[in-house]
Amino acid sequence: MESVEYSPNTPLEYQSETGRLNILGFWIFLGAEIALFSTLFATYLVLVGRTAGGPGPEELFEISGVLIETFLLLTSSFTCGLAIHYMRNHSLKGVFLWIGVTLALGLGFLGFEIYEFVHYIHEGAALTTSAYWSGFFVLVGTHGAHVTMGIAWISLILIQLKQRGLTPDTTRKVFISSLYWHFLDVVWIFIFTAVYLYGMVM
Amino acid sequence: MSNNEQTNSHSHFPWSHLIGFGLSIVLTLLALWVGFASDFSFRTIMIIVVILALIQAAIQLLMFMHITESDSSRIQVGTILYAVFIAVAIVAGTIWVMSFGMHNMNM
Amino acid sequence: MKLDEFFVTGDPLIYGADVSIALTMIGAIFVLTYFKKWKWLWTEWLTTVDHKKLGVMYIIAAVLMLFRGGVDALLMRAQLTVPDSSFLDANHYNEIFTTHGTIMIIFMAMPFLIGLINVVVPLQIGARDVAYPFLNAVSFWTFFMGAMLFNISFVIGGSPSAGWTSYVPLAGLELSPGVGQNYYLLGLQIAGIGTLLTGINFLVTILKMRVPSMKLMQMPMFTWSSLITMVIIIFAFPVLTVALALMTFDRLFGSHFFTMMDGGMPMLWANLFWIWGHPEVYIVILPAFGMFSEIISTFARKTLFGYKAMVYSMVVIAGLSFLVWVHHFFTMGAGGAVNSFFSITTMLIAVPTGVKIFNWLFTLYKGRIRFTTAMLWSLAFIPNFVIGGVTGVMLAMAAADYQYHNTYFLVAHFHYVLISGTVYACFAGLYFWYPKMFNHRLNERLGKWSFWIFVAGFNLCFFPMYFLGLAGMPRRIYTYGIGDGWMSLNVLATFGGVLMGIGFLILVYNIYYSFRYSPRETTGDPWDARTLEWSTPAPVPHYNFAHLPEAKGHDAFWIMKEEKKQGKAPEKKPYKPIHMPSYSGVPIIMSVFFFTAGFGMVFSWHWMSILGLVGVLATMVIRSFDYDKGFYVSVEEIEETEKKTTL
Ligand code: HEM
Numbered sequence A: 001m002e003s004v005e006y007s008p009n010t011p012l013e014y015q016s017e018t019g020r021l022n023i024l025g026f027w028i029f030l031g032a033e034i035a036l037f038s039t040l041f042a043t044y045l046v047l048v049g050r051t052a053g054g055p056g057p058e059e060l061f062e063i064s065g066v067l068i069e070t071f072l073l074l075t076s077s078f079t080c081g082l083a084i085h086y087m088r089n090h091s092l093k094g095v096f097l098w099i100g101v102t103l104a105l106g107l108g109f110l111g112f113e114i115y116e117f118v119h120y121i122h123e124g125a126a127l128t129t130s131a132y133w134s135g136f137f138v139l140v141g142t143h144g145a146h147v148t149m150g151i152a153w154i155s156l157i158l159i160q161l162k163q164r165g166l167t168p169d170t171t172r173k174v175f176i177s178s179l180y181w182h183f184l185d186v187v188w189i190f191i192f193t194a195v196y197l198y199g200m201v202m
Numbered sequence B: 001m002s003n004n005e006q007t008n009s010h011s012h013f014p015w016s017h018l019i020g021f022g023l024s025i026v027l028t029l030l031a032l033w034v035g036f037a038s039d040f041s042f043r044t045i046m047i048i049v050v051i052l053a054l055i056q057a058a059i060q061l062l063m064f065m066h067i068t069e070s071d072s073s074r075i076q077v078g079t080i081l082y083a084v085f086i087a088v089a090i091v092a093g094t095i096w097v098m099s100f101g102m103h104n105m106n107m
Numbered sequence C: 001m002k003l004d005e006f007f008v009t010g011d012p013l014i015y016g017a018d019v020s021i022a023l024t025m026i027g028a029i030f031v032l033t034y035f036k037k038w039k040w041l042w043t044e045w046l047t048t049v050d051h052k053k054l055g056v057m058y059i060i061a062a063v064l065m066l067f068r069g070g071v072d073a074l075l076m077r078a079q080l081t082v083p084d085s086s087f088l089d090a091n092h093y094n095e096i097f098t099t100h101g102t103i104m105i106i107f108m109a110m111p112f113l114i115g116l117i118n119v120v121v122p123l124q125i126g127a128r129d130v131a132y133p134f135l136n137a138v139s140f141w142t143f144f145m146g147a148m149l150f151n152i153s154f155v156i157g158g159s160p161s162a163g164w165t166s167y168v169p170l171a172g173l174e175l176s177p178g179v180g181q182n183y184y185l186l187g188l189q190i191a192g193i194g195t196l197l198t199g200i201n202f203l204v205t206i207l208k209m210r211v212p213s214m215k216l217m218q219m220p221m222f223t224w225s226s227l228i229t230m231v232i233i234i235f236a237f238p239v240l241t242v243a244l245a246l247m248t249f250d251r252l253f254g255s256h257f258f259t260m261m262d263g264g265m266p267m268l269w270a271n272l273f274w275i276w277g278h279p280e281v282y283i284v285i286l287p288a289f290g291m292f293s294e295i296i297s298t299f300a301r302k303t304l305f306g307y308k309a310m311v312y313s314m315v316v317i318a319g320l321s322f323l324v325w326v327h328h329f330f331t332m333g334a335g336g337a338v339n340s341f342f343s344i345t346t347m348l349i350a351v352p353t354g355v356k357i358f359n360w361l362f363t364l365y366k367g368r369i370r371f372t373t374a375m376l377w378s379l380a381f382i383p384n385f386v387i388g389g390v391t392g393v394m395l396a397m398a399a400a401d402y403q404y405h406n407t408y409f410l411v412a413h414f415h416y417v418l419i420s421g422t423v424y425a426c427f428a429g430l431y432f433w434y435p436k437m438f439n440h441r442l443n444e445r446l447g448k449w450s451f452w453i454f455v456a457g458f459n460l461c462f463f464p465m466y467f468l469g470l471a472g473m474p475r476r477i478y479t480y481g482i483g484d485g486w487m488s489l490n491v492l493a494t495f496g497g498v499l500m501g502i503g504f505l506i507l508v509y510n511i512y513y514s515f516r517y518s519p520r521e522t523t524g525d526p527w528d529a530r531t532l533e534w535s536t537p538a539p540v541p542h543y544n545f546a547h548l549p550e551a552k553g554h555d556a557f558w559i560m561k562e563e564k565k566q567g568k569a570p571e572k573k574p575y576k577p578i579h580m581p582s583y584s585g586v587p588i589i590m591s592v593f594f595f596t597a598g599f600g601m602v603f604s605w606h607w608m609s610i611l612g613l614v615g616v617l618a619t620m621v622i623r624s625f626d627y628d629k630g631f632y633v634s635v636e637e638i639e640e641t642e643k644k645t646t647l
């Protein structure tokens, strides 16, 4: 390997060429994800009001459920940040603890979201009901699918952490997955604003 | 920028995370208040809550994701800014184009 | 589903294709088995992560697709030559122009360019590989499997027939109930994954893997153009991903994005498609600009004129290309303000393009020009592309476009930019970099024959189409009446098309001929060229550079040669072990699963889609647990290799 000396302050994940390249590449991937979600938002916003005589958001959205989802995800983003903080202090236990909490909160979020979806479908608002609900389910559902992927991915990384401890490779993976997790929170903030607040205030 | 600057917060209490978390909670509640309790016009409300969302996104990027920390921070920041330009072009452009000259876009 | 619905039947052309596909496959299997080449194929090619080999595979696939797309084109020309022709029926004609357009843009132009970028860019920047060699293989194989999925629609299930733009409601479930449109959606989706990965991979490669001495503003122009292209890919392809997914949901799961009923908006599809579609045309033209820049400067024996202006004009193009998409549907009725805005941005984008034309002309000015085949293609590009660009600006005027839109005038415009831009560039690049890839040159005499015949054929074929358009001939019609008065120009066009076909066949023959008879290269620098890829020996070792080269300005290799002439030979340093990535079978296996999932979705065989998706996820998990760190090339091996190659 390169015989570069790293200052002890350099986090492990930046200490290998692969680490630096992959982290940068992931940021660029997040740029692409922004374009992807923008397209979904644009579609959703254009389809607002096109309920074809079926139920509309103002009848079905409930602020309490949405707020619980929002705070679960916000908090999970915070705990995920804490995990990275402990990782940089070389505390494997701290990483396990806070990632564990993050995953639990993520699962909680998913649970509430699934409940919400099932509820809407019961009330007669499904993917196939109208253009509006197609837009809603695909935008919010894509976010939910990302959260699901995130949970599965981070769980796999936990196994690797257990097997190998904190190395430049494992810390890189933890760090990259944390970027992904925070990003999902950012997307949710916009869903909260453009879907729920907009839908309820209108 | 060098790697050394990555975290002076090493081994200290994670203040920046805590502040970021507090701010996001406050901003979320503020958005709620603007949406439900204020008596601004619909337009003003939407403008304010979108701005609040953008601030929250910036907090995540800066305080949680450490976008400025690595050797490549300029590329990272540039990527995200360009992505924001694209996002605005796609969202605003699509809404404008698909409104077919009608000014009431909420129909 | 009955077997005779599964296989496309009833048309002798298709039976012929079935037979020839089966024979080719049997032939390939026989040859591989007879010469005991299976193992070699797997270990050297199918599992490779070497950017040079991946590049070659991209190019081979692209040439095959050019052949398929070309056959489609000639079938269309045959049908349109005379009025009231009954060679093809309406539906068959629709299928052919749909597959022609899709294949040419997605499965020919892009992979051809990406292939050349793969071979050349890492060498130009003095890198030993790309940033993510494994992902590079994933990119290639997903592209390849996507292309195969799209292509089998021809014999299994039926081809899409709603145009490469797939406008709804025509492409919707009611009007296109068959599986053809599903093939379009899934084939493009799978190939699109690969393209996005290529975008990220090469962006990071160019930004981070350059030799440390090469500054951004010293990069070769082809590298610059690739960089900008990658930026456009990264932000444009997600839009296509979403648009395709939404239409897939409409067709398979009953959602209402683009339907006529329940609030759907068919015109939203056109909007999303072109948000990707216009940047896409710049994705296929910018690398071409880059190649012409390299070739013109090499064979005019001058540094490129206006380097900075070239770079900045591409940066402007990258930004503007996302702000012009509505010019593809001015006639949709978005209103005066919208049309005016997009009309102006469209005209603006012609300005940086024009700047580049002047730069090439000034590079040629007072140059000592060598008329090689690569250079001939580049020279022919300039006037032909100007014709395409000027007519583009005519189309950009919204009010005038109401007349031109969807006529042969438009068809002529985009073939003038795409063929004389992208296709000429692919040919020029192929002739130029061929010795880097295969260690021998393509024959120049055959090359010039193919050049002149193709260029003459191209202009004969497409110039008349401007006038057909002005005379009112709409695009995408399968026949016309004798009274329309379009026959003589159509005959001319078909004649030109045949010439282009002959030109292409000569090129293919040239590949065979040169493989047999061209002398092998004795130097890595056959053209007396200027950039770092030519500093590598022939053949290029798999680690590219034994020592990393030093870049002291633009045209880094030229500077090295000048210094050598002045006696300043670089000192000989001892070799050090070189780290290289390991080959992997995961990318191809993962892509086969993608194919399986896609095929299942085309036919709504859910068990098969789930199987495929589970396979994809499983290969990802396997990859995640794989901590392979690559290997080191030992100093002995480097010495051995360097002795065998000639500089
Ligand atoms: C000088 C700059 C250019 C301008 C001002 C321009 C303008 C236009 C306009 C206004 C249209 C739509 C016309 C209509 O549908 O009625 C169009 C179509 C098209 N252009 Fe260009 N163009 C330019 C360069 C290019 C380049 C460089 C390419 C690709 C290499 C390209 C490829 C296409 C394609 C493929 C279509 C038609 C797609 C379809 O409808 O199937 N154009 N162009």
Ligand SMILES: [Cu+2]
Pocket (backbone or CB within 6 Å): C277, C278, C281, C324, C325, C327, C328
């Ligand atoms: Cu365009």
